[in-house]
Amino acid sequence: MTLASLADAPAAAEWRSLVEKTLKGQPLDTLVSATAEGLPIAPLYLPGEGPRTALALPARDAERPWDLRAAVAHPDPARANADLLADLKGGAASALVRIDPTGAAGVAIGSAAGLAAALKDIILEIAPVALDAGFLGPQAADWLAGVARGSPSAKLNFHMDPLSALAAAGASPGPVESHLVSAATVAARLAARH
Structure with a gap:
């Protein structure tokens, strides 16, 4: 299909008429399927129809109803901290810390103290912090919960x-x-704390 052929695309009523004819009297709704979560998927969405691409969730922050997340992966925790602080001062709303104890693909963090160094001076009540720690996720979650203790x-x-x-x-x-x-x-234990 080319962009030019879209100009000659049938109108919605024409399309529905052709589909109903093909279905031989069955309703168009028979073509609707569902996701595993039970959300309906129509066979075709025309402009102005269909599901939204983003859920209409309430904003976490009335002053900033969007989230621009700064990712940091510099191997040195002190440098990663400086980068995060600069990004947050520059307009980022939250932080993503990629953790790799080897430093090859993320911040070289192997303890709660290392994560605390990477998050030094970041106000966790204002700037949400997320982790990308791969298989170390549960251990890193414990470190982050420890860093946030008292907040x-x-x-x-x-x-x-x-x-x-x-x-x-x-x-x-x-x-x-x-x-x-x-x-x-770990998720159950952390959820029980809050």
């Missing part, structure tokens, strides 16, 4: 997702089931 209204996103880590790495250091259990256990 009951801190906005934290732990992002413990061993399946995405498996997809990215192509292999798992140990049975993936154990990573799933660990993530679920």
Whole structure:
């Protein structure tokens, strides 16, 4: 299909008429399917119809109803902190810390103290912090919870997702089931604290 052919596309009424004719009297709704979550998927969406591309959720912050998340992956935690602070001062609304203890693909963090160094002077009640720690997600979530202790209204996103880590790495250091259990256990424990 070319862009020029779209100009000759049939109107909605014409399209529906042709589909109903093909369906031989069955209603057009028989072509509607659903996602695993039960959300309907129509066979065709015409301009001005269909689901929105973003959910109409209430804004977390009335002053800033959007989120521009700054990602940091510099191996040195002090440099990562300086980069995050500069991004937040420059207009970013939240931070994403990529953690890789080796420093090859993220901030070289291997403890709560290392994460605290990367988040030094960041006000967790104002700037939400998210983690991208791969298989270290549960351990990094504990570190972040420790850093945020004393800040009951801190906005934290732990992002413990061993399946995405498996997809990215192509292999798992140990049975993936154990990573799933660990993530679920830490998530339940952290949820019980709040």
